[in-house]
Amino acid sequence: MKDTLQLQEQLPATKFFIPSAPKSFIGRPDLLKQLTPALSLNLTLVSAPAGFGKTTLLSAWVRSLPAQKIVTAWISLDEEDNNPIRFWLAMLTALEYQRPERFAALINYLQMQQVLPLQYLMKALINLLVDMRETFLLVLDDYHLMKDPAIHTSLMYLLEHLPGNFHLVLATRIDPPLPLSRLRGHNQLLEIRTEQLRCTCEEAIAFLKKNIDVTLSQAEAQTIVARTEGWLAGLQLFGLSLQDHQTPQSVLEKLSGSQRYILDYLTDEVLQWQPEEVQTFLLATSILGTFTAALCDAVVQHSGSQQMLERLEQANLFVIPLDTRRNYYRYHALFAEALRYRLERSYTELVPKLHHRASVWYAEHRFLSLAITHAFSAQEWEWAADLIERLSITIIGGMEQQELALQRRLLERLPIAIIQARPRLCLICAQSMYQTNASPVLIENWLQIAEETLTAQLAAHPSAEQQEQKNLLGEVLALRGYLLSYQKDGQKVLPLLQQAEELLAAHNFTTRAQVAFAKSIVYYYSSLNTTETAIDNAYECSALSLQTNNVAIALFYTSIPTYYLLANAQLHKAWSVTQQAIYQAEMPGGLLMTEVGWHYSFQAEILREWNRLDEALNFALQAVSLRQQTRSLHGEITGYSILLRIYLSRGELEEAQRALRSFEQFGKGVAPALYRHMQSHYTLVDQVRLWLARGEIETAVRWAEMFEASSQLSTFYARERGAVAQARILLAQELPALALERLAPLHNSAETARRWNYVLEIQLLQSLAYEMQHETQKALAILLDTLHIARPEGYIRSFVEEGPQIALLLARLLDQLRRSQGEEQLCLYIETILAAFPQTNHKVSPSKSQPALSEHLSEREYEVLALLAQGASNQEIARRLAITMNTVKRHVSHIYGKLGVKNRVQAVEKARNLDLL
Numbered sequence: 001m002k003d004t005l006q007l008q009e010q011l012p013a014t015k016f017f018i019p020s021a022p023k024s025f026i027g028r029p030d031l032l033k034q035l036t037p038a039l040s041l042n043l044t045l046v047s048a049p050a051g052f053g054k055t056t057l058l059s060a061w062v063r064s065l066p067a068q069k070i071v072t073a074w075i076s077l078d079e080e081d082n083n084p085i086r087f088w089l090a091m092l093t094a095l096e097y098q099r100p101e102r103f104a105a106l107i108n109y110l111q112m113q114q115v116l117p118l119q120y121l122m123k124a125l126i127n128l129l130v131d132m133r134e135t136f137l138l139v140l141d142d143y144h145l146m147k148d149p150a151i152h153t154s155l156m157y158l159l160e161h162l163p164g165n166f167h168l169v170l171a172t173r174i175d176p177p178l179p180l181s182r183l184r185g186h187n188q189l190l191e192i193r194t195e196q197l198r199c200t201c202e203e204a205i206a207f208l209k210k211n212i213d214v215t216l217s218q219a220e221a222q223t224i225v226a227r228t229e230g231w232l233a234g235l236q237l238f239g240l241s242l243q244d245h246q247t248p249q250s251v252l253e254k255l256s257g258s259q260r261y262i263l264d265y266l267t268d269e270v271l272q273w274q275p276e277e278v279q280t281f282l283l284a285t286s287i288l289g290t291f292t293a294a295l296c297d298a299v300v301q302h303s304g305s306q307q308m309l310e311r312l313e314q315a316n317l318f319v320i321p322l323d324t325r326r327n328y329y330r331y332h333a334l335f336a337e338a339l340r341y342r343l344e345r346s347y348t349e350l351v352p353k354l355h356h357r358a359s360v361w362y363a364e365h366r367f368l369s370l371a372i373t374h375a376f377s378a379q380e381w382e383w384a385a386d387l388i389e390r391l392s393i394t395i396i397g398g399m400e401q402q403e404l405a406l407q408r409r410l411l412e413r414l415p416i417a418i419i420q421a422r423p424r425l426c427l428i429c430a431q432s433m434y435q436t437n438a439s440p441v442l443i444e445n446w447l448q449i450a451e452e453t454l455t456a457q458l459a460a461h462p463s464a465e466q467q468e469q470k471n472l473l474g475e476v477l478a479l480r481g482y483l484l485s486y487q488k489d490g491q492k493v494l495p496l497l498q499q500a501e502e503l504l505a506a507h508n509f510t511t512r513a514q515v516a517f518a519k520s521i522v523y524y525y526s527s528l529n530t531t532e533t534a535i536d537n538a539y540e541c542s543a544l545s546l547q548t549n550n551v552a553i554a555l556f557y558t559s560i561p562t563y564y565l566l567a568n569a570q571l572h573k574a575w576s577v578t579q580q581a582i583y584q585a586e587m588p589g590g591l592l593m594t595e596v597g598w599h600y601s602f603q604a605e606i607l608r609e610w611n612r613l614d615e616a617l618n619f620a621l622q623a624v625s626l627r628q629q630t631r632s633l634h635g636e637i638t639g640y641s642i643l644l645r646i647y648l649s650r651g652e653l654e655e656a657q658r659a660l661r662s663f664e665q666f667g668k669g670v671a672p673a674l675y676r677h678m679q680s681h682y683t684l685v686d687q688v689r690l691w692l693a694r695g696e697i698e699t700a701v702r703w704a705e706m707f708e709a710s711s712q713l714s715t716f717y718a719r720e721r722g723a724v725a726q727a728r729i730l731l732a733q734e735l736p737a738l739a740l741e742r743l744a745p746l747h748n749s750a751e752t753a754r755r756w757n758y759v760l761e762i763q764l765l766q767s768l769a770y771e772m773q774h775e776t777q778k779a780l781a782i783l784l785d786t787l788h789i790a791r792p793e794g795y796i797r798s799f800v801e802e803g804p805q806i807a808l809l810l811a812r813l814l815d816q817l818r819r820s821q822g823e824e825q826l827c828l829y830i831e832t833i834l835a836a837f838p839q840t841n842h843k844v845s846p847s848k849s850q851p852a853l854s855e856h857l858s859e860r861e862y863e864v865l866a867l868l869a870q871g872a873s874n875q876e877i878a879r880r881l882a883i884t885m886n887t888v889k890r891h892v893s894h895i896y897g898k899l900g901v902k903n904r905v906q907a908v909e910k911a912r913n914l915d916l917l
Contacts, residue, residue, distance in 0.1 A: 014290050014328035016094045018074045018139075019059045020321045026206050028057065034192060035061045039070070039137070041190050042162050043183055044169040045176075048194040050333055051233025054171040055141055057197070062139060071098045071134045076322070077142045078289060080369060084150045085110065088121060094138065103128070109593070120594065120626070122157050129163050136166045142333075143172040152177050159183070198230025212239050233332065236318070237270060270317070271342070281308050282317070283347065286339035287354050287377070290322065290330050298361040299354055352378040363387060372410065381418045388414075389424045408432055423457075423469075426450035427476055434483070440673065443483065450476045467505055474503030478515045485518040486677040489716070490526030494519065509547040513557050516541035524564060525677070525717040529753040535564045555585055555595035562602045569756030571606050571793040575870065578603050597626035601642045608646050611796040611836045612866070616646050637666050637675075641682030648689055649797055651838075656690055680718035688725040689801075692732050700729045720746055724758070727765055736769035743769070760786055760795065764802050771809060780813050787813075791829045794917065799833045807837045828915035857898055857916070864891040869908045869917050 035057075038044040046054045062072045073094040081087050089110055096103040106124060129136065146152070156178050159168065170176060183189035199207070201221040208214045216224070224238060271279055284300045285291060296305035309329055312319040318335035322328040331339070344351055359374035368387055375384035388410060411419065411429055419425045430446040433439075454473040458466060477500035484493045501515050516537045524534035538561040545557035558581045565574035578599040585596040600623035607616035624639035640663040647656035663683055667675040691700040704726045723746055730739040743762050750758040763786040770779035783806075790798065799806055814830045817823055857865065860881075867877045874888045881888075892904075901907045911917050 014322040015076050015078075015090060016074060016097050017076075017323045017328070018062055018072070019055055019076070019141075020323075021056065021060055021063075025056060025060065026203060026210060028060075028203065031057060031192075031196065032061050032064065034196060035190070037190050038169060039135070039167055042159050042168065042188040043178075044167070044190040044192070045180070046169065046171045046192045046197075047173070047175055048192075048197045049173055051231055052194060052197040053199075053232040054197065056232075057192075058139055058141070058169060058171055062137065065137070069135065071095075071136045073098050073136070073138045075138070075140050076290075077140060077145050079145050082145060082147050082151070084148060084154065087146065087148075087151050088154070091138070092125070095136070098136075099132075099134070102132070122154055122161070126158070126161050126163065129166050132165065134165065137169065138166070139169040139171065141171045143170040143176055144174045146176070149177075159188075197232075199225065199232055199235060200230070201225055204235055207235060208239050211236075214239070233335075268342070274317075278308070278312070278317075281305075282312075282339055283343045284350075284354055286331065286336050286343055287351070287374075288358060290328055292328055295358070295361050299357045301357070352380070354378075356380050356383070359383065359387075376410075376413055381415055385414060385418050385422055385425055388428065389422070420449055421453070423450040423453045423472055423476065426453070427472070427479065430476075430479060434479075440483070444480070447476055447480050451480075470503045471505040471508055474500045474505075474508070475511050477503065478511050478518070482514055482518040485521040486525055487673050490522040490528040493522050493526070494528075497522070509544045510550070510553065513541045513544035513548065513553070516544060517557060517560060520560060520564065524567070524753075527716045529716070529749060531564060531568050531754045535561060535568060538564050551585075551593060552595045555581060555593055556598055558584075559598035559602060562599070566602065566605065567755045567757055569760065569789065569793055569795075571609060571795075574602060575606050578606075579870070594626040597623040597639065600626065601638050604642050604646065608642075608649055609797050610794055610866075611800070612863075613646065613650050615863075617643075617650070620646050637663055637678055638682065640666065641678075641686070644683060644686050644690070648686060648693065649801060651693075653690065653694055657694075660687060660690065676718065680721050684718070684721050685725045685728070688728055692728065697729070697732055700732070704729050720749060724761065724765075731765065731768060731772065734772065736772040739769045740766060756789055757798075760790055760798050763789075764798065764806060767809060768802060768805055771805060776809075776812075779809055780816070783809050783813055787826060787829065791826060796833055796836050800836050804837070807834060810834055825915065832915055857895065861891050861895050861898075862916070864888065865895055865907070865911055866917060868892070868895075868904055869911065 035044065046058060048054055059074075062074070065072060075081075075090050075094045077087075077090070081090055089107065092103045092107045092110065096107060103125075106121065106128065109124075110121065155168075159178070162168070180189060201218060204221045204225050205216050205218075208216055224235065227234075271282070274282070281296070281300055285296050288295065288299065293306035293309060296309070297303050306326075309319060310326065313321060313326075313329075318332035320330050320332060322330060330336075355374040355378035359371045359378060359380065362368075362371035362374060368390060372384055372387045375387055411425070411432060414425070419429060426446045426449045430443045430450070433443045433446070451473065454469055454476065457469055458473070477496055481493055481497040481500055484496070497515050497519050501512065504511055504515070520534040520537035520541060522528060523530045523537060541560055542554075542558045545554040548554060559578070562574045562577050565571075565577065581599045582596055582603075585593040585599075600619045604616045604619035604623060607613075607619060620639065620642045624643060640659045643659040644656050644663065647653070647659055660683060667679065688700050688703070691697070691703075707722050707726065723742055727739045727742045727746075730736075730742065743766050747759065747762045747766065750756075750762060763782050767779040767782045767786070770776070770782065799810065810830050810833060814827055814834070817827050817830075863881060864877060867880060872880065874885055874892070877888045878885050895907055896902060899907050899910050901910055908917075
């Protein structure tokens with residue numbers, strides 16, 4: 001769940017202060033010495049129940065370290081940090097406070113992410129630390145509050161790859177779910193536990209002497225330590241209960257039982273001797289975590305909180321200053337817990353009022369998550385609903401599953417009647433349910449309620465000033481239109497989208513981009529069947545998304561035009577669009593937004609078509625890796641479908657099968673209608689190709705029969721792709737007449753829609769069918785037409801993957817063209833395609849008119865030449881090919897020499913004339 005605020009604004013500076021030593025602190029030099037090895041180990045674990053002085057010990061230790069030699073960062077964790085994004089933002093911010101500008105690039109990168117790329121971030125952080133000469137020490141206090149497995153996993157990854165100049169300390173009430181035994185075995189773990197933290201008799205005597213000027217005998221000290229089991233919090237409460245009122249012996253006689261009992265008893269004893277105004281202040285402010293005097297003033301409803309806090313600190317009443325200026329404080333966790341228990345038991349009616357006051361203050365100061373938490377505690381449902389409505393939610397680009405679950409829990413805590421009366425909340429419910437794969441019926445139910453409520457409001461108060469309600473109704477209709485865009489006939493969905501567009505505010509770029517996206521889907525996938533109009537809407541969607549100030553959304557939407565450009569057989573234009581998006585996604589330090597994975601996927605597909613299979617596989621694996629880190633189901637589905645196609649091209653059928661299974665597995669995580677839509681585009685035909693390549697023709701035939709029986713329930717586009725798959729099966733069964741009958745209407749439809757990539761596919765199948773019927777001239781005529789479509793964009797794999805029969809037809813066509821001495825450039829193109837085929841029986845002589853090179857280019861030089869043709873700089877070529885700048889310059893020099901040119905422009909021009917690209 002993202003607030004409209006930048007995440008870093010939600011992190012109070014107090015989280016990163018090293019806590020000041022309380023006035024009651026006594027030195028424990030022997031215990032401090034035990035921490036010395038921490039500066040040579042990866043991890044130090046200080047694990048003990050609450051009240052044993054973990055924080056006090058560590059703060060005293062780190063303050064004793066030489067600041068000029070050790071960079072010390074501190075984080076006081078709280079429950080809100082139990083979120084991977086927030087946790088790692090806190091980690092980086094703590095380091096940035098100590099070394100400004102060193103970690104800024106990582107922080108900016110993380111704040112721009114929709115979701116957290118854990119391993120990618122870890123690698124970048126580790127590389128950054130390796131380059132630094134300072135020794136870093138990072139303390140994570142209250143780590144037991146972290147429950148999310150992703151936090152533990154990423155932290156363990158960091159520990160396993162830590163450079164020697166970085167040391168981590170965890171203070172926790174319970175052992176974290178980390179492989180501690182493995183760290184012990186590698187001698188990389190220092191442990192400080194309860195037994196070491198218990199106070200001794202000497203420390204008890206010193207503590208009470210310093211703080212209340214009571215001198216205990218050795219026997220009394222032994223009794224106290226035995227009763228409290230060396231528990232420092234109990235010792236402090238014991239001391240407070242002695243002040244001017246009781247003797248040690250009288251308190252000891254009443255002191256027995258567990259730590260829980262001792263805490264309750266001593267807290268009551270301490271409170272009853274405090275002035276009424278002190279008791280009132282303590283109880284009222286116990287509902288707060290970290291607080292300032294201004295927040296306390298708002299909760300207790302009078303001024304003077306700063307003086308009261310200083311008074312409490314002087315009295316050692318468990319109030320802990322968090323900075324040297326005494327602006328921020330917190331209570332000892334156990335003391336606050338006891339105070340809250342007393343408050344809820346004795347002043348039940350006051351508790352909701354206190355939480356409401358805190359909520360209002362937090363909302364005024366733009367801490368929405370804390371404001372919502374206190375609103376729920378106050379059971380102020382309408383106010384909580386107001387706050388939730390301020391949260392920004394998107395259905396595009398992916399969200400963390402934990403955040404979605406939290407969002408759902410917030411909504412589920414609100415009474416249904418509250419949600420139903422609020423159209424904005426109804427829309428948020430629908431958006432949340434869509435993200436968590438809820439029933440379409442439930443989603444539609446919330447949209448229907450929202451639409452009816454807004455329509456009634458607008459009818460009751462017709463006014464040109466009601467833009468807010470109109471805009472909200474536009475958002476409701478936009479979501480419904482998007483959800484229907486890939487399920488219904490376009491003629492029915494377009495009016496809904498157009499109505500939404502008319503209602504939306506001009507500055508609502510996010511929803512307007514969503515509408516343009518939905519319109520592109522309608523024009524491309526429905527019976528409207530217009531690829532160029534889909535491209536126009538995709539470009540509009542991309543342009544609108546760039547005005548949203550949300551980089552993650554923009555990166556997703558800017559990938560949409562690429563999708564349709566590929567359908568329109570504009571490979572070079574598609575490459576240019578994706579390359580521009582990738583450049584925009586680059587951040588300082590070489591980091592990339594993980595949403596760039598969408599663009600890598602499309603580049604992988606283009607490279608596959610250009611028969612650069614190794615590069616294609618590398619790009620596809622990068623895309624899958626990036627999307628895996630964000631746990632985006634849509635992104636991973638897309639990535640695995642591209643991998644499936646690449647492995648088919650490489651003839652790696654087992655790998656292709658695994659990619660298909662991964663696609664199907666992740667497909668279970670999205671709505672069924674959306675999965676069917678994605679399957680029809682991404683894997684339906686390729687699954688049939690895989691069956692046929694594996695010789696599983698019976699499986700393919702059974703699928704064709706099932707598809708035929710259910711095709712009337714599918715969308716227009718799904719039926720079209722299914723028919724292509726059926727035609728492939730018919731050809732495999734050597735039934736060319738039936739295949740041609742199936743392909744004819746598909747060809748007309750694809751040509752009308754200007755989906756030239758599918759025209760290519762269909763014509764190649766038609767050519768094979770005619771050859772199978774011994775109508776070779778028809779086959780060659782169609783093949784010639786296909787080559788004219790394909791040559792400007794350099795298609796190769798589309799021909800190669802139709803098998804050796806296409807190779808034979810190409811060779812025959814090449815001989816005919818040479819005999820007629822026509823279309824020399826086309827002949828060169830055919831030779832390029834034929835050279836890409838695996839071992840074949842056809843023999844092709846090189847064109848006599850092809851100019852000879854002084855020396856053949858090497859495989860690496862071809863790769864460099866291709867990147868030169870794309871406009872890549874030397875630095876970009878070095879990065880893409882993982883070679884040095886000097887190596888790039890050497891390859892470029894060799895290319896110029898072999899081509900007989902002097903610069904890039906001449907090299908690219910001559911390479912195109914020779915069809916080397």
